[in-house]
Amino acid sequence: MLKEPYALFDTRITARHFISPTLLRITLSGPDLALVGTTGLDQRIKLLFVRDDAHADAILARNAPWRELYSSLPEDEKPVARTYTFAELRPAQCEVDIDVVIHDGHAHGPGSAFALEAPYGSRVIMSGPRGDVPGHDKLGIAWYPDYDILQNVLLVGDETALPAIRGILKQLPEQVSGRAVIEVPYPEDIDEEMTAPDGVEVVWCVRDAGQTAFAQLPFPVTEEDKKAFYAGDEDEMLWQEEAEPGQWLGWVAGETQWVAKIRSAARRAGIAKRQASFMGYWRKGARHP
Numbered sequence: 001m002l003k004e005p006y007a008l009f010d011t012r013i014t015a016r017h018f019i020s021p022t023l024l025r026i027t028l029s030g031p032d033l034a035l036v037g038t039t040g041l042d043q044r045i046k047l048l049f050v051r052d053d054a055h056a057d058a059i060l061a062r063n064a065p066w067r068e069l070y071s072s073l074p075e076d077e078k079p080v081a082r083t084y085t086f087a088e089l090r091p092a093q094c095e096v097d098i099d100v101v102i103h104d105g106h107a108h109g110p111g112s113a114f115a116l117e118a119p120y121g122s123r124v125i126m127s128g129p130r131g132d133v134p135g136h137d138k139l140g141i142a143w144y145p146d147y148d149i150l151q152n153v154l155l156v157g158d159e160t161a162l163p164a165i166r167g168i169l170k171q172l173p174e175q176v177s178g179r180a181v182i183e184v185p186y187p188e189d190i191d192e193e194m195t196a197p198d199g200v201e202v203v204w205c206v207r208d209a210g211q212t213a214f215a216q217l218p219f220p221v222t223e224e225d226k227k228a229f230y231a232g233d234e235d236e237m238l239w240q241e242e243a244e245p246g247q248w249l250g251w252v253a254g255e256t257q258w259v260a261k262i263r264s265a266a267r268r269a270g271i272a273k274r275q276a277s278f279m280g281y282w283r284k285g286a287r288h289p
C-alpha cells in the first residue's frame, strides 16, 4: 500500500441502512482500513467507483496518490470519483462508515447509485488519510482552528455537510460557544443524538416545512444575496487561521448556490475573509465535475 499521507485503500461495501429518510449509512470494509487516519472532522475522502476487479487491480498497481493517478490514467481508464466525509471510523475493525445523501429515495448519480444499489462485496477504492504517515491529519480539512484560543463558532450546512458538522461538533472543546445551523429536507432527518458543547446551540431547519438556514444566521440574507451566483472554483478554505478575539469562526458547506448566497451576505455584512470558509459540496442540476 502506498506510503503517503493520502493513500488508496482497497475496500468493499459490506452494509447499508438508512439512518434517516435522506441519509443512507454505508459501511466499507477491508484490511487496508486498519491504517486509516482517524482525524474525523470534515476531512474529505474520495471514492473511486471501479468497473470490476481488473479495473480496481490496475488502479492499485499504479501505486500513486489520487491526483497523480487521475492525471496519468487514460480517459477511458479513469474511474468515476466522488467526494465524501467519514461518518464513523473503526480502524480496529477495518471499517469506515459514510453517510450518503439519497435525494427522495432515488439514486441521482453514480455515487448515490453505488451506495443504494451495489451488491455487498462490490469493490470501491478509497483515497483517504493513512494514519501512520505524518501529515495525514493536515490534508483535506477546512476546519483547522487553534483550539487554545477558539471561543465562538458558526457552522452552517445542508444534509451533505451533516457528517462534517457532526464530526466538528464532537471535537469542539467544552468551553466553546456558538451556533450550528443545519438545513435538512425532512423533520426525520434531524439527528437528536448529535453531541455539542453546552454553549453551542444546534438549530435545525426543515426545508419541507419552509424553514431555511438563511433566517438563522447572525447577518441578514437579502434578496440581493439570493441572486448571488457561483462562478468557478471559489472555495475559500481556512488553514490554521483564527477569527479576531471575540468573533466567531465560521464554516459553511452545502449546495454551491446556497453557499454563494451565504457568502455574499457575509461579505455585505463586512465579515472578514479570514473569519469563515465557504465550500460548495455539490451543484444542483450539475454532475460532480
Ligand SMILES: Cc1cc2nc3c(=O)[nH]c(=O)nc-3n(C[C@H](O)[C@H](O)[C@H](O)COP(=O)(O)OP(=O)(O)OC[C@H]3O[C@@H](n4cnc5c(N)ncnc54)[C@H](O)[C@@H]3O)c2cc1C
Binding pocket: 044, 082, 083, 084, 085, 086, 098, 099, 100, 101, 102, 103, 108, 109, 110, 111, 112, 113, 160, 161, 163, 164, 280, 281, 282, 283, 284, 285, 286, 287, 288, 289
Ligand atoms: C468535501 C466534500 C465532502 C462531502 N461529503 C459528503 C457526504 O459525506 N455525504 C454526501 O452525501 N455527500 C457529500 N458530498 C457531496 C457529494 O460529493 C455530491 O453530492 C456528489 O455530487 C454526489 O455524487 P452523485 O454521483 O450521487 O451525483 P452527481 O453525478 O454528482 O450528480 C448527478 C445529479 O444529482 C444531483 N445531486 C448531486 N448531489 C445531490 C444531493 N446531495 N442532493 C440532491 N441532488 C444531488 C446533481 O445536481 C446532478 O443533477 C461532499 C462533497 C465535498 C466537496
